[in-house]
Amino acid sequence: MTQTFDALIVGAGQAGPPLAGRLADAGMKVALLERKLFGGTCVNTGCTPTKTLVASAHAAYLARRSADYGVRLGGAVTVDMKKVKIRQDAVVRKYREGVEAWLTSMHNCTVYRGHARFESPHQVRVNDELLTAERIFINVGGRANVPDLPGVDQVNYLTNTSLLQLDVLPRHLVVIGGSYVGLEFAQIYRRFGTEVTVVEMADRLVQREDPDVSVAVQEILAAEGIQIRLGAECIRFEARGQDVCAHVACRTGEPQVVGSHVLLAVGRRPNTDDLGLETAAVEIDKRGYIVVDDELRTSAQGVWALGDCNGKGAFTHTAYNDFEIVAANLLDKDSRRVSDRILAYALFTDPPLGRVGLTEAEARAAGKRVLLGFRPMMKVKRAVEKGETHGFMKIIVDAETSLILGAAILGTGGDEAIHGILDIMYAKAPYTTLQRAVHIHPTVSELIPTMLGELKPRM
Numbered sequence: 001m002t003q004t005f006d007a008l009i010v011g012a013g014q015a016g017p018p019l020a021g022r023l024a025d026a027g028m029k030v031a032l033l034e035r036k037l038f039g040g041t042c043v044n045t046g047c048t049p050t051k052t053l054v055a056s057a058h059a060a061y062l063a064r065r066s067a068d069y070g071v072r073l074g075g076a077v078t079v080d081m082k083k084v085k086i087r088q089d090a091v092v093r094k095y096r097e098g099v100e101a102w103l104t105s106m107h108n109c110t111v112y113r114g115h116a117r118f119e120s121p122h123q124v125r126v127n128d129e130l131l132t133a134e135r136i137f138i139n140v141g142g143r144a145n146v147p148d149l150p151g152v153d154q155v156n157y158l159t160n161t162s163l164l165q166l167d168v169l170p171r172h173l174v175v176i177g178g179s180y181v182g183l184e185f186a187q188i189y190r191r192f193g194t195e196v197t198v199v200e201m202a203d204r205l206v207q208r209e210d211p212d213v214s215v216a217v218q219e220i221l222a223a224e225g226i227q228i229r230l231g232a233e234c235i236r237f238e239a240r241g242q243d244v245c246a247h248v249a250c251r252t253g254e255p256q257v258v259g260s261h262v263l264l265a266v267g268r269r270p271n272t273d274d275l276g277l278e279t280a281a282v283e284i285d286k287r288g289y290i291v292v293d294d295e296l297r298t299s300a301q302g303v304w305a306l307g308d309c310n311g312k313g314a315f316t317h318t319a320y321n322d323f324e325i326v327a328a329n330l331l332d333k334d335s336r337r338v339s340d341r342i343l344a345y346a347l348f349t350d351p352p353l354g355r356v357g358l359t360e361a362e363a364r365a366a367g368k369r370v371l372l373g374f375r376p377m378m379k380v381k382r383a384v385e386k387g388e389t390h391g392f393m394k395i396i397v398d399a400e401t402s403l404i405l406g407a408a409i410l411g412t413g414g415d416e417a418i419h420g421i422l423d424i425m426y427a428k429a430p431y432t433t434l435q436r437a438v439h440i441h442p443t444v445s446e447l448i449p450t451m452l453g454e455l456k457p458r459m
Helices: 016-025 040-044 049-066 081-104 180-192 213-221 316-331 360-365 381-386 415-429 431-435 447-452
Strands: 002-008 030-034 109-113 114-121 123-126 129-138 142-144 172-176 195-199 227-231 236-240 243-247 255-257 261-264 269-271 301-305 345-348 353-358 370-376 392-398 404-410
Touching: 016 030, 016 081, 016 109, 030 129, 040 049, 040 316, 049 081, 049 180, 081 109, 109 392, 114 195, 114 261, 123 392, 142 236, 172 180, 172 243, 172 255, 180 195, 180 213, 180 345, 195 255, 213 227, 213 404, 243 261, 301 381, 353 415, 360 370, 360 392, 360 404, 392 415, 392 447, 404 415, 415 431, 415 447, 431 447
Parallel strands: 002 030, 002 129, 030 109, 129 301, 172 195, 172 261, 195 227
Antiparallel strands: 114 123, 123 129, 142 269, 236 243, 243 255, 345 353, 353 404, 370 392, 392 404
């Protein structure tokens, strides 16, 4: 049986549902195909559940520090993981069901539940039905990468998805991967009461960042009792009864780490393996990401790729912006491009890291003559008042153009305060515009103009 539509959307992540809404409102007959969970990674296994866990972990952390604020609590602070998971699942379910209800009630939109595969550049089969359309939008997201490490197939391991199903507290969680996902889970479970070891093959954590950020993040985590093993060049696994032994061969410390649970947090891969893309002449790169142009068009006429599967962002906010770019070009006659986007993201440890634009190393590698602003959080009054003085603020300015090139705020409120800098960068205004702004006291943001007034050349 063949059904004809104006547009097919494969995947109900962060880009697919709002695009369905815009196309349907424009009078198009739309079909949206989802094989599993509505809302994509963010709602089900990413931002929503993890930030819910971050909140529970923060509550436990503050309870243990209550005496620092003059508050007395009776007895030891313990965490009920079953209740933590019930809360997490309730928040996730609310958002997932909300997305599904919106789509199933949307006019001009038919929802199909099942796995989709291309049978031609404009035909997709789902279950027993063949759907055809002149416009097809791929929004299939990604999943955890499981590297082919020696012994990995001989042990029980966790990914960011399966870890979220735990309702018991691991005795000792070994986290393989010292980057964004791994470090968030490491701190969460340490605050819940688990012994945690982070194993990273590189010589520093979050090596995408400047070295001073890596050092500060490591100090914050180490201060909470997280063991960190760097330079783990040859990781391999073996079972030790119910436990897992990770052979790390680091330059210092014991050559083995034995844990009750192992989390693999070593990157993501796109869900493009089983879509039949070769049948549709949709080009993918060597990592499996769909190749797109600046307006997110693929190599196949009338086919677009949005979200994590195109390798252009892998964030919820970039996936949603993909939707905005496609909708603007198709429906609004408003030329928008991926290259207009300024890199921005956060590491949601506590305190968080907010990041925009270039790192200092990237700016210097690009041949820029830079001015640098720096301020430790211990000199930010709001941070002192909250008793949260870890981290620093750092901003990089082009000495020739006076434009802000990038910034990092590792500290309380850093994931929110960074947006004032990002907005100035989008406005292409000189740093003096922000320097002369009068911010509210007492806030973290108010020290950004002060920091800009103290810029110094970095040789």
